[in-house]
Amino acid sequence: MSLLTVNHLTKRFGGLIAVDDVSIRVEQGEIVSVIGPNGAGKTTFFNMLTGIYPITEGEILFDGKNIHDLSPQEIVKAGIARTFQNLRLFPDMRVIENVLLGMHINVKYSFIDTLFKTPRYRREEKKLHEDAIEMLKGIGLESRIDSYASNLPYGDQKRLEISRAIATKAKLLLLDEPAAGMNPQESEELLEFITTLRTKGYTIILIEHDMNVVMKISDRIYVLDHGKLIAEGKPEEIARNKIVIDAYLGKEEA
């Protein structure tokens, strides 16, 4: 069974059909890219997967369960976490706090524990911080735990945002243009980072414009244009696909 199955998903904003009858499936451990020209409905698609927008029609099955009626918070708990097209870190929180916030849903102590600083509170907080430091070591940011997120270099912020999503213990990560605004060296590093995530067992859906990244990393690619799914397949198939090339570059005048 696929980890994620999306059947006939549609989103209408009044008369505008942003996503039109899109069906995809994602297997455990895959990296799947969703590409398409600007305004193709990619981010709207993500927003429906994560519960920001209610869907108009269709269904979303994650791990065999319907998730399209759940709130964003419940979807995170179910195991889907995302990053944003424009960085959305918590700028005035420390680097370590950003990761800790990602762990929020997995923290098991109550308000009473907080107020009386019970052993459970201390034990949990200690464990959380150790895990967060371990996680930051993994992305080479352990020396910056005291920094405020807004003071990190751009590439580090991007990786921190992905780590924050991972901290939720999600199985499926949705990355919305992770390589946007990066120079070639940074996007190369990001590519490596995402590859290591796959080896750790994460399943990833990627929205990306950087074709270099998309072609190198994806197992499969879905192409959206004007809200419709126009192609799907392996990277080399997509690169040769006539319809996709037309969508990106425009049709030749006959």
Next chain:
Amino acid sequence: MMPNDNKAYEQISLFVNKYRKILLIAAFVVTLVLPFVIKSQYIIRIIVMIGVYAVLGLSLNLVTGYTGQVSLGHAAFFAIGAYASAILSTKYGMGFFESAPMGALIAGFCGLLLGLPTLRLSGSYLSITTMGFCEVVRMIFLNWDSMTNGPMGIQKIPKPEFFGTTLTLGNKGLYYLMLAMVVVTTYCISAIVNSKTGRALKAIRDDELAAGMMGVRTTRMKVFAFTVSAFFSGFAGAFYAHMINYIDPNSFTFDTSILILSIVILGGMGTLTGPFLGSALLVSFPEALRFMQEYRFVVYGLILVIMMRYKPQGVLGGQKRTPYVLPKGVARPETAKAKE
């Protein structure tokens, strides 16, 4: 980081951080012996008022500084706490130690009731709503004659009694009661702020949508902060009522809300020490400048304007240079040990 953060300021903050514990104990000892050093009842009274406003500042700070929701109506909770406790003690014969917690609970409950529908709003809409709420509360106190005695106010509110001793300014009892209230409030707020709840609140302040995407139940968290804040404001109100012995609706106007907000902003949003500094400055200024008569409010306004120009995040606010405090027993990564 602000460009005008100078070296001296940084030095001081690092110094304070290094000797944090010693300084805290020293400050505590000083506050304990203070009433024995200062003989003037007038000054003690001002210090007690600073304490009351520090509690109000701390509680509003939870909502405004940590959660990023600007409330322009915190005087309402101050008033509810004061009136509830005053009525319970004058009409139903409760002692301060029963009526004050009841007053705080009632204020907290009102905070919950107001918070549930309004905290779905954000930004200026929320501010306007809270402002309106404050006015509604004042009007109710003004017109509910049978209960609140209307514009005449409630008189002869008894002083707190502690095991048979009446606590007054003269016998320093009220001073120590204020101190206890400040300590309890500071402890509770600091416990909340340093937990997962506090992190969730700060996340809401920084980016509400992203916080929701990380699984934070944003509305519930905001209502929680608002309720806790109203509770402590109500407690401060109850204390105030029993200290002054007389309250009327004009003790709790929009000006009071603005004063509380100014304390938070001037002292430093999102800090635990800020409200103390803000309260000390803004409560003592009008007293210190009494010789200037009505011109003192011009000076008062001027200070706020200058502040906003040169350090809008407040005296103690903004991003700190001091290291993040890890829980006990968590090893700091080797590379993060640099003195910065």
